[in-house]
Amino acid sequence: MDGVVQESSLALTLGRVAEPELQANIEEQHPRNLGRIHTRLSAFKVYSLDQEVEESLLGVCTRLKLCTSFDPWKFKKTLGFSNLERLCLLKRVMDAHVLPNLSIAAQQQMARYRQTNVQVYDEDIDSTHAIQFKNEESNIFRDGWEQHFVDRRRLVSLEVVGLYWQNNKQQFVFPILKRVQRSPSPPRAVNQE
Structure with a gap:
């Protein structure tokens, strides 16, 4: 093979x-x-x-x-332009697979403030980051998403990411499942004076 x-x-x-x-x-x-x-x-x-x-x-x-x-991967998301600022996830899937499995303290924060911080493990590069997780019309990764994932991993629209909740470690696991083919940068002109 x-x-x-x-x-x-x-x-x-x-x-x-x-x-x-x-x-x-x-x-x-x-x-x-x-x-x-x-x-x-x-x-x-x-x-x-x-x-x-x-x-x-x-x-x-x-x-x-x-x-x-x-x-x-319980959650697969093809990134759109708006997902580069915040990652929106299906509420019904999050309510079924993640919210009941959060720690008691995190569940209390979600009930009171409709948000909590969660750990997201980037399995591609073996690093963990704290991300603000909000429970609104949909579940959203907000503060930290752009800095730790979009900018650092150079995510662009149409790329596919995955997530699943790891109960024993109380964290999300994140990889990039599909990258968009990018054209190479054109060579810079050299000034020859």
């Missing part, structure tokens, strides 16, 4: 019932580790045709199924 590592999911299934605790633990893991885990699990038991037929007759399946469609 020419050195390309596919992302994998390790959802354990017995028949067609997924174990929710396992899936939740997998989503908390760093997605780049999944290729190594995929390789290790691939080396597990090889089933003979007789074993597969026997399980089929019993109506069970003990085979681990590897899913290659694992996508941890």
Whole structure:
């Protein structure tokens, strides 16, 4: 596969019932580790045709199924011009995946002031930044977003970023998922006097 590592999911299934605790633990893991885990699990038991037929007759399946469609990014955003000043996220998704999982102090700040500071881990360059998180008509990253992400990472419109909430560390995880192709700067004219 020419050195390309596919992302994998390790959802354990017995028949067609997924174990929710396992899936939740997998989503908390760093997605780049999944290729190594995929390789290790691939080396597990090889089933003979007789074993597969026997399980089929019993109506069970003990085979681990590897899913290659694992996508941890609960929020994907194609940046528009307004997102370069503040990042707006879907309120219904934030209300379901993030707000209930904030620390008690952060939940109290959101209830009282409709804002709190959150940590955002930039996994591309291994740095963490405090960003003001506001709960308005939509959920918004405001103070710190432009400085720590737009300016420093040189984000432009039409680039795609991702986010997911990491409960155990009480932080968002952020990468740039797709960059816009930029034309090279024209060479500067040299004054030859």
